[in-house]
Amino acid sequence: MNVLEMFILIFATFRLTRVIVFDEIAEKVRRPFFREVVEVTKNGEKEIFLVPKEKGVLGFFGRMLSCYWCTGFWVAVFCYVAYFLIPVIAEPLLLIFAIAGGAALIETVVQYLLRDNE
Template identity: 55%
Template sequence: MDISPMELLILALASFRLTRLIVFDKITEFLRKPFLEEVEEKDENGEIEVYWVVKEGKVRGFFGELLSCYWCTGVWSTLFLYASYYFYASWSAPVLLILAIAGLAAIIESLVQKLIN
C-alpha cells in the first residue's frame, strides 16, 4: 500500500502520541501497574526521583520490559496504528488525526517551554 507524505506524517505523529500515552502518561498508569512497580528514591539533593521496575514473572516481565521501553512500545504502537489504518481506514482515520494533532501540540508545547526557560 502506497501512502502519501501527509499520511506518513499523520501516522508518525499519531504513533509518537500513542507511544507517549502508553509509556508515560498518568491516565494510562492502570495499564502499566500490573507489570511495573513504581519506586521512589531521594537523590543526593533530597529531591524525589520516581522510576519503574519490571515485575517478576515470564508474562509480567515480558510486558513490563515492553512498557518500560519507549522504542519497543513505539514499534508495537506503530504496527497497531498502521494495521488499523490499512484494514479499517474509515474508522481509524479520525483517531489517527486526533492523536497526530495531540502529538504535534505536545511537540510545540515542548519547544515553547524550552524557549521560555
C-alpha cells in the same frame, strides 16, 4: 501512501506511544506489569521506583512498556495495520492523536525557547 498520511501516522504513533509509556492516564494499564521499589535517600526521603516484573508474560510486557523504543515500534505496527484494515475507525482516531502529538511537540519547543530567554 502519501506524505500527509505518513506524517499523520508518525505523529499519531509518537503521541500514542507517549500516552502508553509515560502519561498518568495509562498508569492503571501499566501497573500490573511493574513492581514498586522503595529506596531511602541520604536525606531520609523515600523514593518510589517502578521496576518491570522479573518473570513471565507480565515481566515481558513490563520490560517492553519501560522501553519507549520498543513500545513505539509496536504502536507503529498497530497504527499502520489499523489505518489500512479499518480506515473508517482508524483515520479519525489517528488524526486526533496526530494533532495532539504535533501540539505536544510545538509546546515542547515553545517551553524550550522561553526557558532560554529567561
